[in-house]
Amino acid sequence: MLDLVWLIPGLPALAVLINGIFGKKYLKTKTHYLAVGSTGLSFVISCIIFWQVAFNHQTADLVLYEWIMAGALSANFGFLIDPLSAVMIITVSGVGFLIHIYSVGYMHGDGGYHRYFTYLNLFMVSMLILVLADNYLLMFVGWEGVGLCSYLLIGFWFHKKSASDAGVKAFLFNRVGDAGVLLAMFLMFVHFGTLDFHYIFSHTDLISTQTATIITILLLLGVTGKSAQIPLYPWLPDAMEGPTPVSALIHAATMVTAGVYMIARSNALYLMSPTAMTVVALVGAATALVAATIGLCQFDIKRVLAYSTVSQLGYMVMACGVGAFVAGIFHLMTHAFFKALLFMGSGSIIHALSGEQDMRKMGALRPHMPRTFWTFMAATLAIAGIFPFAGFFSKDEILWQAFSNEHGHWVFWAIGAFAAGLTAFYMFRLVFMTFFGKSRVDREVAKHLHESPSVMTIPLICLGILSIFGGLVGVPAALGGKNRIHSFLAPVLGGGHHEANVVSQGIAHASEAVHGTGAHAAAAAHHSLYLEWFMMALSVTIALIGIFVAYHMYIRNPSIPEKLAKKFNVLYKLIFNKYYVDEIYDFFIIRRTKQLATILWQWFDVPIVDGMVNGTSKFTVFQAKLSALFDVNTVDGAVNGTSVIVKNWAKNFKFFQTGLVQNYALVMLFAVFIIISFYLFF
């Protein structure tokens, strides 16, 4: 069954071709059948493969096509099926499938309907190739593909200048990151001779720590671009110009997680370099914190969710940085569920309010949109990390690892915990401003207020269920669970971690017997069970404090936010304007690049390049003139000269033609004499 894996990206690819070529004229509003159908089938096959991997312990590395065989470099079109890719494909295809269904309702009536589904399917193809690839080059193909689809879909309503600008911005930031990935791949090729995962990860002894550091930091540059970390995150909030399902799929659940996936996949390289791990963790932690602070003050509902995504991605990156790769992937999965749900829920709200996205014009929507409200609440509780929702387990795992792991540090825990508090605060701020309180909705808009159709709310419900129960695959041993996801992913994601208590040691011994990672059990740390419970309780408390503050500021006493904003005017302005990062980039980078381009244009392009071209033409004209000189003087001269010679000869000898017959007869006589004399004497 595993050899059906090519269908997983293959079916959506087929849908892309058919919808792309025939969509505009023939299929029009029926394009979604093919799009949703192919994604659904992909999901079914992904589930089958996941089943095989999880319960029959099968793994495979299937080479579909020997793609590049160029001298020393050989890269195959091959798919790697192992626990990590199995988790990724069910997450990507599953959430993708639900979002495809949701899009049928959301994009209903849009002029570019067929184009939307073509691009969305193209995205699925690229993302699935990315997570299934068995070498860096094929993964990079998927990496670029998702970047392209991100550009196409963000700028979907390209008539709107802000949308097409946002698309270009996303692509450019991505490209900067891609340069890092390319350089890392070059280095890997130089040192390993191949870009194959299997080879590289089993031969890490071939490179020094410094080389590993450089490679991993370069990969990190790519991750900051793709997964919107500092310093390449500004494209993500602007990406909200795209349709909401696009934001849900690409900028919440899947594309932005590609960076985290790459780090997790390359864990063997990262573990070689403690320096790189620290850098990764710092980048992640800083991003988590900074993005959370910006999210506090935004009024556009999608912007809040965008910064929330950046912040959560920071968590995932930080998790990888402290060596808790499993926790990072676990959070990736649960985040996909609740973030997609949050975006789709906001899409539902925007749809109901006829396009209004400013939270200051919302309020008291709960009675009008029950399904949206309840699913949204489930997701909000999940993201806030409240027990027993999905987000609690994954976020808690990250925080615990950040604190107790051999690569971790309490500072990371502190930053993470504080950011968690902020997360809870701004998410509940969002919920309170939107669903509760007094209605600030425009009268005209309020007339059309309606709950979304089933095609949109049923995916919400599915994701709601996953947000509530999805965390149960990773209940840590400390709470008596078996942490299935950990034992499932551990063979691939090695990674240090500490199961920190008596109960878990027993389990660690058992799991050691199952997959033989004896090192973990042997390195079991000395923190007690009680410490883990305490940390858990502490993080939940912080979240609850955040919720309570939001409740106080937005329900009990709604005038507080304004007063605070006025009191801390400077700080508020700084945060509200996103720390002026966009302006700084514009001033230092964009403007300077434009100036450089102008200078190069004026001093190089025009004088030298144009000069060469014009010079060549002038030279050709000059040559032509020389040729003409030759032509006129020599060739024409020869021709004219001949006639001149003949004329002069004639002038000199024309006296022979006297016109007198007797003279002619005389000449004849002379000739006869000459001939006879020849005859006589010779």
Added chain:
Amino acid sequence: MVPLSHYLMFGAVLFFIGVIGVLTRRNAVIILMSIELMLNAVNITLISFGHFLHNVTGQIFAIFVIAVAAGEAAVGLAIIIEVFRGRKTLYVDEINIMRW
């Protein structure tokens, strides 16, 4: 007997008198007469050879030449009459419109 060379010399002298007449005389009719003289000189040569080689061919050929000379004289006179009608002169040194 009169040796052959005498006859041949006689013929040659006559021939060259004719040639000089053709080259030197101005009047076209005189030139025609000189041409006749040349033809007759050739006749004398032919006959003398015929006689001395005991071959009658010489005489026959001479008769041919006389016949041709007669025809040619007729045509020549016709041409001179036409030229006179065109140029109004019989002096050949005045007829040089074909000069350069």
